[in-house]
C-alpha cells in the first residue's frame with residue numbers, strides 16, 4: 001500500500017468519521033480538559049504592587065494611549081498596539097517606531113497569562129515589558145529623565161496620584177517612570193478575550209442533549225491539531241501557549257550577516273535588566289517569582305527559539321511569526337505541512353515533521369484555528 005493510501009486509511013480510523021458525525025474518544029476528551037476553562041483567572045503582574053487595583057488599571061489605560069511617553073511626544077503604546085487589531089498593528093514589522101524594527105508587534109490580548117514577555121522573553125513582568133519600548137532606541141526612543149519631566153506636568157496623572165496618597169514630587173525620576181510602567185502593567189493584565197465557538201463546543205462535549213453548532217470542518221481540524229499534528233504539545237493550555245520557547249525553523253536572518261537569535265538574547269536581557277524581578281524595583285518581593293528570574297541561564301540551544309504564541313484571536317493579528325513573515329493562517333499551515341526536518345536549525349525540535357495533508361485537511365486546520373477567535 002502506498003504511504004498516501006495508508007495515511008488516508010489511518011486518518012479515517014483515527015478520525016472515526018462515520019457519516020457526518022465526528023466522535024471524540026475518552027483520551028481525546030481528557031486531553032481537551034487541559035484547554036479549559038476559558039475565560040479563566042489571570043495571575044497578578046509579578047512584582048507589581050498596583051496589579052489588580054482598579055484606579056491603577058484605569059490610569060494605565062490612559063497612559064497606554066499617551067504619546068508623552070515617547071521622545072518626540074508623537075508615539076503612544078497604542079500607535080503600535082491597536083485595540084481593533086487585538087492590540088497588534090497589522091504590519092509585518094512596526095511602522096510607528098523611531099527606527100526600523102526586526103520583530104512583529106505582538107498582540108496583547110491575554111498577555112497576562114504568559115510568564116516571559118516579548119518574542120524572546122526578554123522581560124519577566126508586564127511592567128518591565130512596558131519600560132522596554134519607552135527606553136528602546138527603535139520604539140519610543142525616550143529616556144528616564146525625559147519621560148519623568150513630562151509626567152510631572154501631566155495633570156490627569158498627578159491628580160490621580162494625589163487621590164491615592166502618592167505625591168509625585170516626593171518620587172525620584174526612576175521611581176516615577178517605574179510606577180507609571182506598573183500602572184500600564186496593571187492595565188494590560190485586564191486585556192483578556194472572551195468565549196469562542198471552540199470554548200462553547202468543548203463545554204458541550206460529554207454533556208448529554210446539548211448541541212452546539214460547530215462546523216464539521218473545524219472538528220476535523222481539531223482532530224489533527226490534537227492528534228497527528230502534535231500542535232497541542234507547544235500550543236498547550238487554555239491560552240494555547242505553553243509559555244516556553246521553541247525553534248520551529250523560521251529564518252532568523254534579519255539582513256545580510258545579521259541574525260536575531262531570539263531566546264538567546266532574551267535571557268541575556270532579563271539577566272541584565274535593572275527592572276527585572278531580581279532588581280530593586282520589585283514591589284512585592286515574592287520568593288518564587290524572584291527565583292524564576294535568577295535561575296534562568298542561557299544555553300546554546302536557546303539560539304533561534306521564540307516564545308510559543310497564543311492562538312486565540314489570530315484573526316485580528318495577521319501577519320504571523322516573530323518577523324511577520326507569513327501573511328495568512330493558510331500560509332502558516334502550509335509551512336508546518338512542508339517543514340523539512342533536515343533543514344531545521346541544528347537544535348530544532350524533534351517533534352516537528354512534514355505532513356502529507358490534503359487540500360481539505362489544510363483548510364480544516366485553518367477552520368479550526370478560526371474558531372479560536374471571538375465572533
Ligand code: HEC
Nearest residue numbers: 077080094096097103104105106117118119129130133139
Ligand atoms: C514601535 C511599535 C511599538 C510601540 C510604540 C510599543 N510596542 Fe509593545 N511591542 C512591539 C513589538 C515589535 C513587540 C515585540 C518585541 C520583542 O519581541 O522584542 C512588542 C511587545 C510588547 C509586549 C510583550 C507582549 C507579549 O506577548 O509578551 C508588551 C507587554 C508590550 N509590547 C507593551 C507595550 C507598551 C506598554 C508600550 C508603550 C509603553 C508599547 N508596547 C509600545 C511594538 C511596539
Ligand code: HEC
Nearest residue numbers: 229230231234246250306307308309320321322332336349
Ligand atoms: C515545537 C513547538 C511547536 C509546535 C509543535 C507547533 N508550534 Fe506553532 N508555533 C510555535 C512557535 C515557537 C511559534 C513562533 C515561531 C516564530 O515566531 O518564529 C509558533 C507559531 C505559530 C503560529 C503563528 C502565531 C502568531 O501569532 O504569529 C500559528 C498559527 C501556529 N504556530 C500554529 C500551529 C499549528 C497549527 C501547529 C501544528 C501543525 C503548530 N503550531 C505546532 C511552536 C510550535
